[in-house]
Amino acid sequence: MDNAAWLDAQTKANFHDKLSNIIVNIAGPSWVLNNKLLDQHYRNLSIVIKPKDDFVKCLITLTVFRQDEVYDTLMDEPKRKTTPFSSAEVNAWYLKQRNAVDIPAAIMNPPYFRGDFPKVVNYASIGTVIGYQMSEAFGREGGYSNGTLVQTMTASSRKGFDEMQRCLTNLYTASCYLDIDSWVSGEKTFDENLADNTGLKIAYNAYKNTNDSAFKPLPALKLYSVDQVFFLSFAHMLCEIRPPRNVPNHLYNDGHSSARERTLNTLKNFPPFAEAFQRPIICSYCYSDVQKRVTRPALESKTSRLSCLIIGLEYFDITCEVPVTVSTEDHRHK
Incomplete structure (x- = not known):
């Protein structure tokens, strides 16, 4: 948070105080x-x-x-x-009333964690889960309170937060499903999307701070660097098979984006991922009749420059490639 250009000194001090008082309840x-x-x-x-x-x-x-x-x-x-929750539940929580993160015993199993897994794999999975929960202390709800109904964000910091929220909301709203003529609600899923983006950054930086000199290439992954293994492990944690008939219900009723968006949109905004796989940071927008109704005017051109304040805590210039037409087959292929 120290590198966040949109946080002023007072807000950073308030956030540091709150961060230092977070407690983590592990297992039960x-x-x-x-x-x-x-x-x-x-x-x-x-x-x-x-x-x-x-x-x-x-x-x-x-x-x-x-x-x-x-x-x-x-x-x-x-x-x-x-904790008010069961240790047998495969989940994790941030409780803003207690400023506490709960990591129950049940989630400390594959694919999230295993004691004999390499550090890089555990940090990418359970580390991201923990970072996700911690980030909620500074999100749309948690970031405005310190437990005593005192605002922790100043007016100028809230303005910067609102700009970042607009950018992230637009990015996820641009993720559409041509088969069912619908798209992700970036507004409804914003809190969870913010936590996904922040959690990945926290986990990655935490792993980098371990100086994991003991890492040895995994037998089946010898062609991949340690950073590539980190991001593959992150994606594996979110891997799911969702029957197409269940997608509309998820889009309309769930506060989380689908696993596809939670993986792709989070990674495409993270420079270390782009460096690890030698990929540009690209904000790809699906273009369809549905999307035309919600697309910002800036996206009507084939290519536009979007100076986004990403939750990576820095400004990035993102080239938004907008295809004129995208068929269902092309969409599936991508």
Whole structure:
């Protein structure tokens, strides 16, 4: 954040203070490893659940038990080192009320993490997840508060943030699906897109700071440099097979971009990726009848210059190549 031209000195100081107070809860509460404490915690649950109970009955009982746990803590002092979520959930969270990042035990498995994986692979996957969550402390919601309803961004910094938001929103809105005549909502997915871009940068810089001299080329990846392995591992983490019939529902209802955009749009904005694979930083826009209705006037020409404030914390001049026509076959090929 120190290199962010749009953050003034006061905002940077506020952000540094908030960053230094973030806590990270990893795996789960320590008492789960103590059988006596574990039995004590679930003693009431073992009484009400019977062997003959069906799934629905067990689910209702567990839900009531969980809610009772929440109600019992309503009058307690906030405990930042405890999590309201299950350690068995494959997810991660930033809780702005606690300024805490939770990394449950369940996500510390492949493809996100494994102890005997090379550092570069773990940093690219679980490292990006952690960076993603930490970045939410400085996003559209978290960046405006320090937990005491005090604004952490000054007016000038908010203006710079709004400009960056416009740029990133336009980039993702330009990602369209010709098969279903629709496109990604850059506005709806902005918070998650911002976290994706920032999380990758955090993870990459963190890995570079490790001076991983022990890295040895992987047997099947001997042709790739360490940076290329990093970006391949990042892409592998986001790899998915989504049936075409499910794409519209995801576009209309999910706050995240699809895995395709989360991978390609994040990487195309990151100079180290361009350097690793010797690719230009290009902002490619799909051109269709749908896209024409949302395209900015600057994109009506075949090639335009877009001076974007990317969340990489620096200004980059991005050449936006706008194809005049793109067939469905061409789109799939790309």
